[in-house]
Amino acid sequence: MSDKTQNTGTMDTTDHIYFAALLPWQKNLWSQLTKRVLTSQQSLPHALLAAGMQGMGKRAFVWRLVAWLLCRKRDSHPTGACGACESCQWLRSGTHPSLQVLPLISMPISADSADSADNQEKLSNAAKDKKSSKTANNSALKIKVDDIRNLQPFIYQGGQGMRICVLDHAEQMTIAAANALLKTLEEPQAKVHLFLISDTPAQLLPTIKSRVQQLPLQTIQPMIAVDYVTQALGSTVNREAVGTAAIEQLIQLANGAPLAAIAMAQAPWYSKRALWLTTWQALRSGKRSSVAASDYWQNQLSITEFIQLSELMLLDMRRLYLGLNELQKDVNLSAALEKYPPDNNGLALFSNSLQQKKIALQQNVQEKFAYDKLMQELACL
Numbered sequence: 001m002s003d004k005t006q007n008t009g010t011m012d013t014t015d016h017i018y019f020a021a022l023l024p025w026q027k028n029l030w031s032q033l034t035k036r037v038l039t040s041q042q043s044l045p046h047a048l049l050a051a052g053m054q055g056m057g058k059r060a061f062v063w064r065l066v067a068w069l070l071c072r073k074r075d076s077h078p079t080g081a082c083g084a085c086e087s088c089q090w091l092r093s094g095t096h097p098s099l100q101v102l103p104l105i106s107m108p109i110s111a112d113s114a115d116s117a118d119n120q121e122k123l124s125n126a127a128k129d130k131k132s133s134k135t136a137n138n139s140a141l142k143i144k145v146d147d148i149r150n151l152q153p154f155i156y157q158g159g160q161g162m163r164i165c166v167l168d169h170a171e172q173m174t175i176a177a178a179n180a181l182l183k184t185l186e187e188p189q190a191k192v193h194l195f196l197i198s199d200t201p202a203q204l205l206p207t208i209k210s211r212v213q214q215l216p217l218q219t220i221q222p223m224i225a226v227d228y229v230t231q232a233l234g235s236t237v238n239r240e241a242v243g244t245a246a247i248e249q250l251i252q253l254a255n256g257a258p259l260a261a262i263a264m265a266q267a268p269w270y271s272k273r274a275l276w277l278t279t280w281q282a283l284r285s286g287k288r289s290s291v292a293a294s295d296y297w298q299n300q301l302s303i304t305e306f307i308q309l310s311e312l313m314l315l316d317m318r319r320l321y322l323g324l325n326e327l328q329k330d331v332n333l334s335a336a337l338e339k340y341p342p343d344n345n346g347l348a349l350f351s352n353s354l355q356q357k358k359i360a361l362q363q364n365v366q367e368k369f370a371y372d373k374l375m376q377e378l379a380c381l
């Protein structure tokens with residue numbers, strides 16, 4: 001791909017997002033939409049919604065499409081923005097006059113909004129940063145009525161070229177903001193396109209949803225997902241450790257979202273599932289004290305990672321409790337449960353406790369304290 005070679009010299013975050021390779025399960029949609037624009041037979045809908053769970057690549061698709069729509073040489077570059085024209089340069093510097101992004105922290109100049117395959121490391125780093133400033137970030141995500149009002153001059157200014165607004169985390173709009181946006185949606189302006197992105201579209205107002213056209217990004221053929229995840233992990237993880245069964249398991253655990261599956265495989269906690277089971281059994285049998293287990297795990301994983309790990313283990317414990325098969329075939333959960341059968345009440349209590357710890361950590365509860373409590377509770381599970 002010529003695009004790739006052009007960009008390797010200045011690889012930064014925006015390159016990953018605007019000029020990344022197209023995800024294989026998005027090829028059909030890409031060619032449909034771009035053909036529509038290039039042939040001018042049918043213009044692109046005024047407002048588009050990219051919705052669905054994290055890890056399907058919806059942000060990757062939107063940013064790529066935005067870059068291409070704005071690209072001055074798009075006619076001769078149907079597969080993606082050229083990366084070299086004035087518009088593409090503006091995108092690189094994060095100062096494109098024809099692009100407005102809400103909330104501001106979603107501007108792809110920050111790694112937070114990355115949902116692209118190459119960006120998993122940055123994503124996890126961003127997640128780490130978030131730990132310390134989680135509360136600040138949550139309020140920064142809110143889209144308020146003034147934010148929408150401030151878009152109006154941009155939307156109604158008229159002019160020659162295409163103008164694009166991206167509303168990331170669109171479900172974070174306040175009611176007043178959503179109502180202000182409705183007016184804009186009801187009065188489409190020529191050459192203005194709105195992109196809404198949402199991980200939880202169920203939280204969007206129905207009146208908004210009925211006025212935007214949803215991009216069909218959710219369907220991913222299992223074979224394509226397996227191939228993609230295998231290739232992506234091939235370079236970073238020991239190849240023998242990523243057999244087809246292991247890949248299928250990962251994708252299943254990630255609810256079918258390939259990028260989420262890759263992130264999970266690369267997360268430090270994923271390789272510690274057997275260790276979690278050992279600790280749990282040692283706690284249950286009384287061979288290990290909760291204090292010792294807490295000290296040990298504090299050196300292994302952050303509390304946030306340990307909670308993620310525990311949630312995954314709990315998911316399979318509940319499945320086994322209900323008489324279903326476990327999703328994880330590579331750790332011997334069923335043998336452990338036969339030895340130490342948990343009761344439903346204990347499972348529910350531990351699950352609640354994990355949720356509470358997550359909230360407490362946002363309010364700056366000490367990690368050590370949360371770890372100690374969690375180990376005490378794990379000993380009783």
Ligand SMILES: [Zn+2]
Nearest residue numbers: 071082085088
């Ligand atoms: Zn360009």
